[in-house]
Amino acid sequence: MKKVLLAFGFCLFGITFASAQAGDDRLAEIKDASQKEGEDGWTAGGGIGLDFAQLALFAPRVGAGSNRIGFGGLGSIYARYTKGKFDWNNQGSLQLSVQRIGSNQQPFQKNLDVIRVSSRAGLQTGSEKWFMALEATAQTLLLPTYQGNVLSSDTLALLANFLSPINVTVSPGIDYRPNEHFSFFYSPASLRLIYVANDEIAKLNVHGNEENSNSFLQLGSNLKGIYTNTFFEEKMSLTTTLDLYSNYLNNPQNLDVLWQNDLGVTIFKNISLNLVTELYYDHDILVQVDRNDNGIYEAGELGRRVSFTEALLIKYNYIF
Secondary structure, three states, X not given: OOOOOOOOOOOOOOOOOOOOOOHHHHHHHHHHHHOOOOOOEEEEEEEEEEEEEEEOOOOOOOOOOOOEEEEEEEEEEEEEXXXXXXXXXXXXEEXXXXXXXXXXXXXXXXXXXXXXXXXXXXXXXXXXXXXEEEEEEEXXXXXXXXXXXXXXXXXXXXXEEOOEOEEEEEEEEEEXXXXXXXXXXXXXXXXXXXXXXXXXXXXXXXXXXXXXXXXXXXXXXXXXXEEEEEEOOOOEEEEEEEEEEEEOOOOOOOOEEEEEEEEEEEEEOOEEEEEEEEEEEOOOOOEEOOXXXXXXXXXXXXXXXXXXXEEEEEEEOEEO
């Protein structure tokens, strides 16, 4: 019997995001490249990137693998207003990636699904390095997520959906920029709200909302530091961001931590090889746990853990 093995792989503007969450750094790169320095008034723009991967097997050999198709993309927009010592920067981003392994009867699984919106207004003080600032951020997701990270199911429980949850933070504070590489933002009175719009999802108590409630309101202290630089004649780039939050109202000793790193090496124009990592911990939010150490995250196995993500990416950015 004649055996035919057909394998086709195609990647457009990147690699399908296997480790999740690395899209933040891709969007930061797009934004930095598209940001236009202008005079007083409005400037606006954005960037877009797409990814696609496909593998087809016909009568495969034993152990050859399974059919696979994955696609997704990311987009960012910004609008910035400056006038004298006043600066107002607004950003929005969508990151989405899904894949299907096996037959077309299998549901699509999520690799990545994040919507983020942020706005920061700053007024320069007497010193060029200090700003009075107000920052607001919001984060949610777009598509429904069932147990197993699948997009649809008649039997599995719905775990997340648009606005379920949504995390909103409003932080008045100060912004210190000692040079072009460092930025430090601190708010001593930062409001953070976790809200789950879907009542059934809220009853699961997996997104940080209080028991028998759709929300969880926090008042705390927020410190955010950013360092970015290039080396070796701009052939290598490094961006690291550390975001710390302490809730005064409930166990303030339990810090929320988000630490993101992106180390990139330029290969060709607009193409780079990037190592991206993210460390995340929030005492109020449960994460998936592998209790058997077998590499499988069983449905319902949740707990408090430090979440770590790593991805090695080839990236291409297109700016419009």
